[in-house]
Amino acid sequence: MRNRLVTCLLVAGVALLGSADTARAQQTLNLSLGYFTPRGEDARAQGDVLNENLTFLTFDLSEFNGASVGAEWLMPFGEYVEGGIGISFSRRTVASVYTDYIDDDGTEIDQDLRLRLVPLAFTIRLTPLGRASVVQPYVGAGLGIVNWRYSESGEFVDFGAGGMIFRDQFVANGSQVGPVVVGGIRFGSDTVSAGGEVRYHAAEADLDEGLFAGPRIDLGGWTYNVTVGYRF
Numbered sequence: 502m503r504n505r506l507v508t509c510l511l512v513a514g515v516a517l518l519g520s521a522d523t524a525r526a527q528q529t530l531n532l533s534l535g536y537f538t539p540r541g542e543d544a545r546a547q548g549d550v551l552n553e554n555l556t557f558l559t560f561d562l563s564e565f566n567g568a569s570v571g572a573e574w575l576m577p578f579g580e581y582v583e584g585g586i587g588i589s590f591s592r593r594t595v596a597s598v599y600t601d602y603i604d605d606d607g608t609e610i611d612q613d614l615r616l617r618l619v620p621l622a623f624t625i626r627l628t629p630l631g632r633a634s635v636v637q638p639y640v641g642a643g644l645g646i647v648n649w650r651y652s653e654s655g656e657f658v659d660f661g662a663g664g665m666i667f668r669d670q671f672v673a674n675g676s677q678v679g680p681v682v683v684g685g686i687r688f689g690s691d692t693v694s695a696g697g698e699v700r701y702h703a704a705e706a707d708l709d710e711g712l713f714a715g716p717r718i719d720l721g722g723w724t725y726n727v728t729v730g731y732r733f
Contacts, residue, residue: 527632528733529575529694535726537569537591537618540719546705550651550715554614557714560597565616567593569724573622580631585624585641589724592617602658604666612655618720619648620702622681637694638686645681647704647720650674653713671712677720679704687728694730699723 539545542562545552551562573587593616598609626641628634654670685698703721710716 527577529730531573531575531728531730533571533726533728535569535724537722537724538566539722546717546719548716549719550708550713553715557600558597559600560595564595565593567591577632581628583626587622590619599658610656610658610666612653615652617650621646624681624683635688637689640684643681644678645702646676646678648676649720651718673708675706677704677706692732696728698726698728
């Protein structure tokens with residue numbers, strides 16, 4: 502089912518590109534620099550691996566906040582509607598230690614938790630004041646394909662082997678489909694635009710319970726972007 506939905510999204514994207522041919526002179530290439538914040542502890546999916554890790558590891562979810570960069574191609578469908586295809590990238594590595602255990606030599610048992618997200622988003626936006634206005638607020642929604650990679654590397658305690666400490670790396674990755682919502686405002690001329698926006702994407706993925714503390718990972722979060730666009 503998921504593969505079918507991904508295929509449909511890609512076909513829709515190609516159709517979106519083709520239908521924009523008549524408006525080629527009005528298209529916009531947007532570049533964005535932003536700040537990504539994952540969903541908080543109380544809002545994460547049931548069984549989320551980061552929440553489960555917090556029961557025995559010491560770290561802060563806010564440490565997964567970090568920079569995001571992206572690019573988006575916007576195509577008009579009349580004066581008040583536009584479609585967009587965009588991609589962004591964020592990655593954070595967070596240091597953690599076992600809360601209640603230390604090594605025999607008195608040092609911390611530490612590991613790095615790393616999350617990488619590359620969302621590809623297909624959106625439709627409404628611009629109520631029109632694309633010709635100098636001030637252009639907009640709201641939109643769509644679907645995204647979130648390519649992700651999560652890893653834990655460092656030292657671990659094997660409680661089934663009498664508390665033996667070992668070094669290893671555990672990795673999971675994949676692509677997951679979920680909704681995207683966006684809203685913002687930009688200030689534009691015939692050739693350039695600049696503004697700010699808030700973007701939310703939601704997605705969850707399954708993990709191997711034999712490798713990780715939780716059966717799922719919540720990939721959702723908010724991104725606060727500054728945008729610069731070039732119209733052609």
